Each structure stands twice: as structure tokens, then as C-alpha cells.
Amino acid sequence: MPLDHYTRVDFHRFKAFRSFSLELRGFNILVGPNNAGKSTILAAFRILAHAMRRADAKKAVHLRGPNGFSSGHKVDLSAISVAEENLFFNYDDDEAAWVRFSLASGNSLTLYFPEPEVCHFIPDAQGRTCLTPSAFKQAFNCPIGFVPILGPVDHNEELYEREAARRALFNYRAARNFRNIWHHFPEKFDGFRDLIVKTWPGMDVSKPEVDRTHERPRLHMWCPEKRRPREIFWAGFGFQVWCQMLTHVLQAKSVSIFLIDEPDIYLHSELQRQLLGILRDLGPDILIATHSTEIVTEAEVEDVVLIDKARTRSRRLKNPGQLDAVFRVLGSGMNPILTQLAKTRRVLFVEGADFSQIGRFARKLGYERVGNRSDFAVVRVDGFSPERIRNLKAGMEETLGATIYAAAILDRDYRSLKERSSIIEDCELFCNMVIIHESKELENFLLVPEAIDRAASVRLADRTRRGHQAAVAVPVAASVLDLFAEDRKNYVASQTIASSKRFERDRGNNTFEETLIEREMAAFDAVWRDKSERLRVIPGKEAFSAVNLALQNQLGVSVTPAGVIEAMRVTEVPAKMVELVEKLVSFSQQTAAAD
Numbered sequence: 001m002p003l004d005h006y007t008r009v010d011f012h013r014f015k016a017f018r019s020f021s022l023e024l025r026g027f028n029i030l031v032g033p034n035n036a037g038k039s040t041i042l043a044a045f046r047i048l049a050h051a052m053r054r055a056d057a058k059k060a061v062h063l064r065g066p067n068g069f070s071s072g073h074k075v076d077l078s079a080i081s082v083a084e085e086n087l088f089f090n091y092d093d094d095e096a097a098w099v100r101f102s103l104a105s106g107n108s109l110t111l112y113f114p115e116p117e118v119c120h121f122i123p124d125a126q127g128r129t130c131l132t133p134s135a136f137k138q139a140f141n142c143p144i145g146f147v148p149i150l151g152p153v154d155h156n157e158e159l160y161e162r163e164a165a166r167r168a169l170f171n172y173r174a175a176r177n178f179r180n181i182w183h184h185f186p187e188k189f190d191g192f193r194d195l196i197v198k199t200w201p202g203m204d205v206s207k208p209e210v211d212r213t214h215e216r217p218r219l220h221m222w223c224p225e226k227r228r229p230r231e232i233f234w235a236g237f238g239f240q241v242w243c244q245m246l247t248h249v250l251q252a253k254s255v256s257i258f259l260i261d262e263p264d265i266y267l268h269s270e271l272q273r274q275l276l277g278i279l280r281d282l283g284p285d286i287l288i289a290t291h292s293t294e295i296v297t298e299a300e301v302e303d304v305v306l307i308d309k310a311r312t313r314s315r316r317l318k319n320p321g322q323l324d325a326v327f328r329v330l331g332s333g334m335n336p337i338l339t340q341l342a343k344t345r346r347v348l349f350v351e352g353a354d355f356s357q358i359g360r361f362a363r364k365l366g367y368e369r370v371g372n373r374s375d376f377a378v379v380r381v382d383g384f385s386p387e388r389i390r391n392l393k394a395g396m397e398e399t400l401g402a403t404i405y406a407a408a409i410l411d412r413d414y415r416s417l418k419e420r421s422s423i424i425e426d427c428e429l430f431c432n433m434v435i436i437h438e439s440k441e442l443e444n445f446l447l448v449p450e451a452i453d454r455a456a457s458v459r460l461a462d463r464t465r466r467g468h469q470a471a472v473a474v475p476v477a478a479s480v481l482d483l484f485a486e487d488r489k490n491y492v493a494s495q496t497i498a499s500s501k502r503f504e505r506d507r508g509n510n511t512f513e514e515t516l517i518e519r520e521m522a523a524f525d526a527v528w529r530d531k532s533e534r535l536r537v538i539p540g541k542e543a544f545s546a547v548n549l550a551l552q553n554q555l556g557v558s559v560t561p562a563g564v565i566e567a568m569r570v571t572e573v574p575a576k577m578v579e580l581v582e583k584l585v586s587f588s589q590q591t592a593a594a595d
Helices: 038-055 133-139 162-168 175-184 186-199 237-251 269-280 293-298 320-330 335-344 354-364 386-400 417-427 442-446 449-465 477-506 513-529 531-537 540-555 561-567 575-588
Strands: 006-014 017-023 027-031 061-065 068-074 097-103 108-113 120-124 144-146 209-211 218-220 257-261 285-289 304-306 346-351 377-381 405-410 433-436
Touching: 006 038, 027 038, 027 293, 038 068, 038 097, 038 108, 038 120, 038 144, 038 257, 038 285, 061 108, 061 120, 144 237, 162 175, 175 186, 175 218, 175 237, 186 237, 186 269, 237 269, 269 285, 269 293, 293 320, 293 354, 304 320, 335 346, 335 377, 335 386, 346 354, 346 386, 346 575, 354 442, 354 561, 354 575, 377 386, 386 405, 386 417, 405 575, 417 433, 417 477, 433 575, 442 531, 442 540, 442 561, 449 477, 449 540, 449 561, 477 513, 477 531, 477 540, 513 531
Parallel strands: 027 285, 027 304, 144 257, 257 285, 346 377, 346 405, 405 433
Antiparallel strands: 006 017, 006 097, 061 068, 068 120, 097 108, 108 120, 209 218
16 A cells, blocks of 8 residues: 655644644755744654554544544553643643644544643544544555654663564664664664665674573674674764664655654764765655754755744745855854864865755765765855965964865856866965866756656656646656757857957957957857757756756656756766766875875
């Protein structure tokens, strides 16, 4: 039976919200200042998860709901780690509170709070009754998974029964039962171990072993570090938490939606970025509440959802320009960058948010450490500004009191080969590696028609599973890009020639203008005759927008850079991007001059 998906949550007088609506998609990163309502949303889902487990096991009874009496279940709030005394908006319990969860199927689930410490769970299957557990499971195949509160593992963890380990997956005792979880549910252990080895260099983990030399049997879990085994209790707290985080992630592959509350509390920046990549491949819809600028930076813009209890509905970001307001709310600064710099002594300067796409290409090509910025800090530069890069690097070295190894990646725009070579030569006076794209800008690397069309098919399938009318995917990208290129041909040619004339004039070159124009036009015509080269020189951002406009008009969907890169086959990644990533691998292995 296919999973149903949550599409919307409505709150009425529940905790932080007087009246509030949250629209859900496949990936939802909730951001906002403290006390904005993020934790209220996750608390509601935790209560719902507990209520659904009861409905899976017990018959329904006659209960009062928001719209009168109906079949439902009484929920024991004391069994959930949710503060019961503030379930009502402004602590005012004179009027009932409720939360309604809408599903793609048209069914809904309601939590109704008629008075303090009382919760009624009301399933609504569009008129069908769900009196028995089997009927409920048939109508509501939408299980919820979440990461409970994490902590250090027990020093001496006793062997418990299988049911105790299962319950530990859902409550605050998860850390104290960590070894029991893998002992009783070892089916996914190989995948767990592979992730540990992949994401935490030098560490490994083995299945729990039973020690029966004590009065009550205990479990031990050995973690070889550089071939020296030690019990997980003696590993660092960060490693213990990462093991638990991955455990809950892997155990949740078959759920409809998976929740994580502020992973940045437990994980340093590199692990936060890795976690986001793991969650994208997990399968369920994802709901994360966070204050992490690292997670927001790594995310797709449209995955970021602003939560503000003063409003009546959530607000999903639509363009990168809106991220600045988010960073102001989150209070981002240079401290995380300086910390990474102090550790790695390497910095990569990029224009704007370009590294989010470069990192995805790196992971696509199998270079996880480059994709996760494990060996260098990334600093955003506004626009093409070599002088700003020089000044930033000097300021960082003065702050750290040490020399750092620097690289820069810049857009080509319409600069000629001679101008780019001159700029690289100047930048190499203060940068150890300088790359100027041979494409107009980074977005040109996304102009792979087959990958764009596959990404559109994925979006169509996602819309269908969320209850929208099915549409047939048809190839769109190639024809749109051909038309766009022809429309921009004269503009690109004129910009290329004007840029070359400006450079030659600034360098005091007295070449006759007619000769220069003839030379540049011949070079341009040679490029334009090659279809792949043509896609390299047109305005990439505009072209990508044109494709999205056509997709929206014809199919009702749009694609994102992350979606296109995800849909791209390794053999389709443009050769110049492969070359760029390989240069970053080399850069990651270089040592700063002071060493």
C-alpha cells in the first residue's frame, strides 16, 4: 500500500499559535527566531505519532471532537515529552485547542484538546469509519519518524527485551538503549556501518556483543579507531551522537515524514552538511527545525520555510535574495568560517552562493570531502571582485596570525581569453589557485536538457503523490534552450566584442577596431556553430529561468539546480565542471605556505 503524505497542518489556539497554517512539501526546513513556533510544530507531530501508535493497537471509542462527537482515541499526554501545562495559546484553556493534519489522499487527522491534560485523536477518512486498528492502518498509511532527545550512551548498558528496544526508538530513553536497538534490529546495520566509515574518517563500528559475565547480561559495541578497538562509551560525545543520529535516520526509511529538531545543537558544521545530503536520499518527506546557517546555506532556497507566530501562515522562500533576511534572523557571522579556517588553513572564495551547486556536483562525482567543505572554509564574495578577495584574505591572515592557502572561483561573464589570463595572473599574486569559468556563469553547467527533463519528471511524480492531477512528462528543455540561444545570439556577440574592445583599449592596444571586431566575430561564430559550446556562452541564469517558465506553462512544475544535478548522470556532468572539482580535490590536499 503506497504511503500517504502530509500536505498541510492547521493550528487553532495550540501553544504558540492562535491561528496558523503550514504547507508541507518533500523537504521543509523551518527557520525563525527563538520562540517563533518551530518547536510547537514538532511537538504537534510528536503527539500525533504517539496517537497513531495507539490507533494502530486499540479500537476507537466515541469521543468529542472539534465538530461534535466522532470515533477516536484518548491520548495519554503524560507518556510524551511535551509540556502539558502550556498546550493552550497564552495558557488560556477556556476554549478548546486543536491541530488538523491534512493528507494528500483527502483524509485528515485531528488532535483535539477540550481541557487541560486531555487530548482526543479524531481520524477522518472522508466519512468512512475506522473503528479497528486494521481499518485505521488501511486508511492512514502515513507513519511518522523522528530523532528523540540525544545524549551520551550508557557506560554499562544492560540487555533488554526486544519490545523495550523498539519503544526506545520513540522516547527519551533512546540514548540509554542505543546498543539494544542495533542488537534487536540489526537488519540495516551494514548500511549504518557504511555511513559511519564514509562520514567519520578513521572510525568504524561493529555489531553489539552480549557480555554474560555479569549478573545481568550487558551489551558492548566496539568502535575500531585506526585499527585500535575501544568501546563506544569511550569514544567522544560527538561520535556517540552522530551514531545515534544515523541510527534514527536509517530506522525511518519507511515512514511518510521524518522530523529533526535543531540538529545543530548536537552536530558541528561539517556533519550538518553531511546530514542534509543523507536526508535527501532517505525517501520520506523531511521536516527540520533549525537555527543553523550551515543547513540553510546548503539547502535549496525553496526548502526553507519562515515561521513567525505573529503571522497566520508559513512563508516559503522563492529566490536566493530572500536568504539575507533569514541570515539576519539567525544571526550569522564570520565565527564559523574563522573556526574552519583555523582548523584547515585553507579558504575558497566564490561568487555569492555558487558553492552550494559546486558542492552538489562534487558529491555527484564521488568527492564527498570537497562537497562537504571538509578541508577548507568557503567565503562568499559579492560579484566579480578580485580586490575584495585580496583584502579579505589579508584580514583573515591578520586575525588568525598565520598564512592561509587560498583559492578563488569566478564567473567568466563575457571576458575574452586574454582578459581572463591577465586577471588570473594578477590574482595569483595573493591566491594559490584561481579558476575563471570558461562558461558565462555557474548556471551554464546546469543546461543539460536530458537532466532538466528528468528533474521535471521527478517533480511531476511528487505532485501526483501529493494529490495533484497527474500530468504526462514530455521533453521541453532542448527546444526551449535552442530558441533562447537564437534569441540571445546578437546580444551575446555584441557583449563579447564590447568586452574585448574595452580590455584592449585599457591595455593601450592600438589594434584597429575593424580588425579586432573581425577577429572576435570569427571566434564567436566558431563557438556558436557547436551546440554544446553555444550553451556555454549564453546567459546561464536567464536560460535556466526560461526553461522553468516553459515547464511551468506546459507541465505546471519548475526545477531547481539541486534537482537537475541530482537527475544528472555522472557521464552528463560537463567536462569543465569535472575538471574544476578535481582541482578542488588537489587544493584540499595542499598545505599553507607557512607550513
